[in-house]
Amino acid sequence: MDTSLYVSLSHRVAVNRELEIVANNLANMNTTAFKAERVLFDDVMKKAGASDPVSFVIDRASYTDYKTGPLIRTENMFDLAINGEGWFSVQTADGVRYTRDGRFVVAPSGELTALDGSPVLDEGGGAILIPQEEPEISIGNDGVITAGDLQIGRVAVYEFENEQGLTRGPNGRYEGLDAPAISTDARVVQGAIEGSNVDPVSEVTRLIDLSRSYEQASRLDTDVHSQKKDAIRRLGENR
Template identity: 40%
Template sequence: MDISSYVLLSHNQALRRRLDVSANNMANISTAGFKREAPVFREFVEQTAGGSDAPVRTTSMVLDYGAVHDQSAGAFMATGNPIDVMIDGPGYLAVETPEGGTAYTRAGYLKVGEDGTLQTAGGLALLGEGGRPITIPLEQAGQVSIGKDGTVSAGDAQVGRVAVTVFDDERMVDPRGDGTFAGTGGRELAAADTKLKTGGVEGSNVQAIVETTNMVEILRAYQTSMKMSEALGDMRKSAIDKLGRFG
């Protein structure tokens, strides 16, 4: 395979990666707290030495470098549940995974579990300050309120505070595939720096028109790449025919 074919192959792989990311964004357009992803590519330059008098040739290829999350906030969606929360700013809610570890989410659908712990809609225990679950007395399960600073009250008593964890380097946050994120190097915000909105959750920040436009651009780029591949094939065939006649 000649170098031009390798360049086209790297381009097609990059287009497929872009399509996968855009399709995943579209699939999560209604997922609470979802942050759209954008693929990141970098240029790989290969140098090919010619003869003694020939100049060094450089060839640029495309390499997948990963993906970044768009940290812009989604719209507030009222739910009618007074203990649903939306983080007003950066950060994540910490939850306890079934394996006993810690994961993070922006989806603030909350409920009081059968054991009295404050949980997400999926049944994961919400972790408060210091990584401790927040327990509500069962007789006061219908009297729970959450303040703007994360303070959780049951009736007149304060029973804990919702902790918001921020990451100075968002590259340390990776999707787990179950709607939550794994992360390292996070730190809890103090009550004075915590800002929550109650009575609703954060919607996805995916914009359908943007992702649709991206998909159209990807399709056109792929069509152009295929035309170039066909043209290269025709050139090789023509060269082989001419060499055959010359022989």
Template identity: 30%
Template sequence: MRDSSLSALFGALSNEMRMSTIANNLANVNTTAYKKDTMAFHDVFTRFAHDNVVSTETYLRGKEMFPDPKIMAKTRLAEQQVDFTQGSLQKTGNQLDFALSGEGFFKVQSGEDVMYTRAGNFLVDANGVLVTQQGDTVLVDGGPLVLPPGATLSATSGGTLSINGEPAGSFDLATFEDLGPLERAGGNKYLAPEGAAEAPPGDLEVQQGFLEKGNVEVVTEMVEMLETQRAFEMYSKMLTGTDQLDRNMILRLGRIT
């Protein structure tokens, strides 16, 4: 197979994955506190031995000692990460809606795992427990928060809660020095890798009666979608053209033999 075919193949596959990521971002544009995925690409160069020679010496007759470098690029997906930049805040007036302003997460109990989320559109289940939209328990001082029927819940900017004016604990808030290793766990939650140490949130504030919107910019994503589609079409044409060259070569060789 020609090197051009390999380069085009890897380029097309990389852009196909990029298109899937963009589509997922657009599908979650209205998801509370959704954080978009970003992707980066780089070229993996196949180098010949003389490409690593940096000497500028020449022969006595002034000719270059080595030929020009011949480098073949094969596009690769370098990384895919979650962009945790702050989303805008939308006022709802609901006492069970909470938005985080700054870097940090609410801690929730999901089965046997402690997970992290920025989606503060909480509910009260049949037992009066404060839970997420997926039914995970919102952790307050390490445990559940039970609200009596018709109770008034209020929160300070520091996350301290009170029920009907009586102290009821504080949201368990946390962040990490490096947010990169956090993994999506579905339901707008994140799971910390084993051994990751929590860090106390610095300038994090809790805003009651607000929700954080997703940080997806529709116009930007649409522009990237068009760019990705054109790049994919370009790589497809490269594959088709290389395939046609190979076919012509085989036909000519067949006639000669």
């Protein structure tokens, strides 16, 4: 059996999958705390004939690159970034979710929340209340919130033993299947947010390489088709 077209097709399907991922990474190059996605490919060996091996490419899996993005200074009192591994926790309608997007605000109720109103949680899983009469709030590297000499709460920073087990959801939030632990190494930075970890130059270069690879696979299909047409024509002339 002639498998050349099937091999080329598997190649194009794989390249198209990676093109989608690279395009999504580029679309989120300016998204706060966005984590780039990567894809892993593998090959599957089959027998084309008596002994000829044929290698088909398959999309084995995708994974998230959790490398820390650049810290961007904003000087906003309630903007927080995590220097190192770790996650903030917020209470959503679907349960507790984890995020590195630290663009927080104080709601009219006094709760510290994300931009969509989801309460930011402390180490006990409760909401954090900010006294509105205090003009200056300090948040230390350990996440402790103080108003003057009074400690009023602590922003929880969690870590997961296996971050690849997290499930990406909307709004840059993740769901953890395993229970996290309080991070002892991460440092909270007040007045800053984390940028996307997408390197636009690398992603654009990858996009160009993938486009060329897809074109080569398409040309292979055309060449194989032309060879078959030519072979059929010659067979017809020799009859």
